[in-house]
Amino acid sequence: MxxxxxxxxxxxxxxxxxxxxxxxxxxxxxxxxxxxxxxxxxxxxxxxxxxxxxxxxSIEECRELLSLYEDGNRASADVKAITQSKIVEIDRKIDELKSLKKVLTTLSDACHGDSRPTCPIIDDLAGMGEPDRDMRGRS
Amino acid sequence: MxxxxxxxxxxxxxxxxxxxxxxxxxxxxxxxxxxxxxxxxxxxxxxxxxxxxxxxxSIEECRELLSLYEDGNRASADVKAITQSKIVEIDRKIDELKSLKKVLTTLSDACHGDSRPTCPIIDDLAGMGEPDRDMRGRS
DNA sequence: TTAGGGCCTCCAGTCACTGGAAGGTCAATC
DNA sequence: GATTGACCTTCCAGTGACTGGAGGCCCTAA
The missing domain is CATH 1.10.1660.10 (Multidrug-efflux Transporter Regulator; Chain: A; Domain 2)
Structure with a gap:
């Protein structure tokens, strides 16, 4: 086709x-x-x-899964391991997003959201709030 | 410096x-x-x-926030709007990840995970489970 | 004088596509 | 037979947000 x-x-x-x-x-x-x-x-x-x-x-994981798929002798444990590490990764991402949401919600709630220039969100971003998170050395 | x-x-x-x-x-x-x-x-x-x-x-959002930051006359409502749309976006991502996790967990639980080649995860990927999700036309 | 570390630019690579240009092929219609 | 339009081809460039590396200049201290 x-x-x-x-x-x-x-x-x-x-x-x-x-x-x-x-x-x-x-x-x-x-x-x-x-x-x-x-x-x-x-x-x-x-x-x-x-x-x-x-x-x-990911594409590379797909490649691995495909070769397991095509290998009639693969062990199901191999596939399960890949799947479970994926689940752990997803959990980590969910946690990250949740804590992100928490900060943003706090900021948003504190902002009166009108035409005045005073804005707690901007103040926080400008470093007048909590200390910064370190972004160096991320993998 | x-x-x-x-x-x-x-x-x-x-x-x-x-x-x-x-x-x-x-x-x-x-x-x-x-x-x-x-x-x-x-x-x-x-x-x-x-x-x-x-x-x-995102970088473009940062650019926008920065110009609001530098504009002493900005309205806090503008900043709040950006922040809130970000929160909605995060919620959407969390939901997506949760449903992803659900499917993977179901698959993983169904897999005996030993040295036998029979594997429900692979079977599902090969289309012997639920119907496929449509990936065409994503933005 | 030499070693090292910090700084510079520029180019290429990452991931997983996506868009677009320029052009060949096919089936149907005029 | 010509034309239209859909479908197919390759190749190149762009996305986002960096990151790595090569090759080379600058500065300080021993």
Whole structure:
């Protein structure tokens, strides 16, 4: 099938599919006219990628999962480990966002929000509030 | 002061400060030897940026906040509006992450996680579970 | 004088695409 | 047969917010 059909079936944008070919995640054959020709197996791969990406796996994690997917002898423990580290990561992100929200909410609540120039939010950003967080040396 | 000192005081990496100059967020003078020379006002700006970025404001939002910061006549309502839309955005992200976590947890719980090749996670990714989410047309 | 650390610019890479230009192919219609 | 328009191709550049590295100048201290 052509890329347009593969896009519909996999629910991935055409550009993304080309990109996935570029980085070696899928290897469709070519028709005589130069068009990509996706087999059913290729389509399966694309669907797999669509689902894994939508679940927050990075491209490199997808590559790893794909090779496990294609390896009939893989251990389910390997897949479970990747999934669980993803869950830990998500928890960390949620916590970060929550504490971020807390600060912003406090600031927003303290701001009268009218036409006067006095603004506790700006004052805080200008360093008149809590001490700064250190941003150096982040990975 | 030199960039190294400014980095320490603002808790921003040296490279980041140079980048902020590149994109016009801060405009230090230059010493005769070509070194950047940061004034106290420049340092205030850097600290402001550090704090605003750590609170999740984008560079463009920082630019906007900075101009409000520098405008003695701004209305606090403007700042509050930006802050509140940020809070809404954070809530949306938290919800997304939560539902992501739910799916992954369900999958992980269903996986026996041993050396056998049978793996419900892989099966789900391969499309043997729920229908795919549509990824086309995302902004 | 030499070593080191700090500073400079410029270029390239990150991640995962996305947009656009320029052009070939195909099927249907006039 | 010509034309239209959808679909396909490649290639290049841009996104956001930095980060890393090369190559080289400047400054201070031993």
């Amino acid at each position: 052509n890329i347009g059909t593969a896009s519909e079936q996999s629910r991935l944008p055409v550009k993304t599919i080309r990109y996935y070919e570029d980085i070696g995640l899928v290897r469709p054959l070519r028709s005589e006219n130069g068009y990509r020709d996706f087999s059913d197996a290729n389509l399966q791969t694309l669907k797999f990628l669509q689902r894994a990406r939508s679940l927050g796996f | 030199n960039i190294g000192t400014a980095s320490e005081q603002s808790r921003l990496p040296v490279k980041t400060i140079r980048y902020y100059e590149d994109i016009g967020l801060v405009r230090p003078l230059r010493s005769e030897n070509g070194y950047r020379d940061f004034s106290d006002a420049n340092l205030q700006t850097l600290k402001f940026l550090q704090r605003a970025r750590s609170l999740g404001f």
